[in-house]
Amino acid sequence: AEGKCDVVVGPRSAVFAPVRHLGLVVIDEEHDASYKQSDANPRYHARDVALERSRLSSASLILGSATPSLESYLSAQHGVYRLATLPSRIGGRPLPRVEIVDMRNERGVHAGTAIGARLCDAIADRLLKKEQAIMLLNRRGFSNYLQCRTCGHVIRCQRCSVSLTYHRTGPALRCHYCGLSERPPDECPECHGTFVGGRGTGTQAVEDELGELFPRARVLRFDADTTRRKGAHRDHLERFGRGEADILLGTQMIAKGLDFPRVTLVGVVSADTALNLPDFRAAERTFQLLAQVAGRTGRSELGGEVIIQSYAPDHYAVDAVRGHRYAEFVQQELRARQELDYPPFSRMALLRFRAPDEERVSKACEAVAETLAGIIGGQDRSDISILGPAPAPIARLRGAHRWHIIVKGKDIDHVRSVVREARKRSDGFRVRGVRVAIDIDPIEVL
Ligand SMILES: [Zn+2]
Ligand SMILES: [Zn+2]
Structure with missing residues (x-):
């Protein structure tokens, strides 16, 4: 407030910093959900506050992201914001190759296993070359959905299009938007296949599976359990950076901003847990997460490869990650939102x-x-x-x-x-x- 600093850097609350003569506000990774304070009053979105503040003091506002939120993208299309595009990646490195593995007919997948043959081979190859790999698991597999094992179909609410949650008691399928409740079908309405209850596998289970597949590999598990101790977060990452582990296994905490030159493989154990969250933003979150984690590899001359396992490989949110087709994803997702009157259309x-x-x-x-x-x-x-x-x-x-x-x-x-x-x-x-x-x-x- 005394005007002694020229630049203020901080988390979302920094948007309230008492800066005199505000000239510029930059919000990096503007699509990130943590810019919204949802759990306590005042419930605000730092982007909205920044927009209002910069308007009041005639300052410029820059929103940065490789995967802009639909709200911001639509505003740019309507001319409220001006869209500026960076044509090439920092350092000029090409984006890594993305391969999507269709888990519906992948070898080596049976009840209780999370890693298919293709991903397994890729890990073995990296271990042989003494390169490193990152395995991503989606932590938020709390909700149980029903997914067809044969065609990948997931039962969704006809009215709300969010996935229905499976409750063993009843048994019942329930929509957590409109309250609809129905009996789970005996077979898949699309292909008459059998259903399996879907739920994210825990990091612990995947760690065990990796241990069985590669007894000599050093696996570093990175999740809320192993990083609870103060400083453990940084500790773990530094150890991985020094090459003290071959595989970093973690939740979406590892998707952001990490830069390890020896990582030449990123494996997404299951893209579907994010996709089948009962939330209208599930597709957007999935694309953002996958695109972001894909950026964790190929950061040196060693090159990089991304392997994504999915039971819904044709879903546009998954498919668009191959070839990094953001614009295509956004067009499809905007159409879907408009049809159901979801934000940013409401x-x-x-x-x-x-x-x-x-x-x-x-x-x-x-x-x-x-x-x-x-x-x-x-x-x-x-x-x-x-x-x-x-x-x-x-x-x-x-x-x-x-x-x-x-x-x-x-x-x-x-x-x-x-x-x-x-x-x-x-x-x-x-x-x-x-x-x-x-x-x-x-x-x-x-
Ligand atoms: Zn089916
Ligand atoms: Zn519903």
């Missing part, structure tokens, strides 16, 4: 309810949904729709049951006013022990 308010007692949560949530429906009907707000009430995809978190309602509309002011009105009228906001959080433009609906 705006959302997420009303999240949580309490230790499930009955109270569901009752409160249902009461609010009813009030909302009444307001929308009464004011003839046909431009606004409600999804839910439904249990959140992460139905229990830290001892609390979670339910939610999504309010969606073209105009965020209309959405806000409907929610505000409901807050005045509905007792659902005042049930003892139930906490309600309202998140405008949620970055995740989990």
Whole structure:
């Protein structure tokens, strides 16, 4: 505030830094979900704050990303932002070759194994050459979806297009957006094949599998469990950098910004856990993650190769990673979002309810949904729709049951006013022990 510094660098909260004579704001990796503060008030997106701040002080705003968010890309197409493209990679190195392995008919894959023959051969080759490999696993495999073992088909909600979550009790398939619940089919509606419950394999299990396949390889596991100790994060990466391990196995924590010249292979154990998250941004997140992790190899003259295992190799979010076809992916994804009226073609308010007692949560949530429906009907707000009430995809978190309602509309002011009105009228906001959080433009609906 005293004007003693010329440049302020920091995480998302740095956007509030009391800088005098602000001339330029740069947001690197602007697509990153962590720019949104979702878990506490004030719930803000650093990009929106930066946009407003730079507007108020007539400063320039630069958003940087190899895989821009759909919101930013659409704004650029509409001329709100100006799109600038870097035609070549830093250092002029070519992007690595990406190969997608179709797990539906891959050798060496049976119940309980995560690594197919192609990936296995590639790892063996690197070990022989004394080069290094990174294996990526998606940590967020908490939700159980049903996937056809033969054709890769995943059961999705007809209305919301997000994947349905499989619950053993019932058994039932449930949509965590609109609340739809149905009996799981006995066979695949596409090909009559049999279903398998899909769920991310844990890093521990893959570490064991690697140990069996390559008893002499040194595997470094990098996940929330092994990096809990302070400084362990950096420690692990430095050890890998010094060549003390052959394979770095980790969650998406390893996808960002790492630069190890001896890494010539990146293997994505399963692209599908991200793709089948019950979230309308699942495809976007998948593409971003895969594109980002692909950039972790081929950073020296040794070259690099990326192998992605998937049961849905033809899905555009997976396929577009081959050849690094961002623009093509975005066009397809924008079409899909437009069809279903999801952001960036609409705006959302997420009303999240949580309490230790499930009955109270569901009752409160249902009461609010009813009030909302009444307001929308009464004011003839046909431009606004409600999804839910439904249990959140992460139905229990830290001892609390979670339910939610999504309010969606073209105009965020209309959405806000409907929610505000409901807050005045509905007792659902005042049930003892139930906490309600309202998140405008949620970055995740989990
Ligand atoms: Zn099938
Ligand atoms: Zn639904």
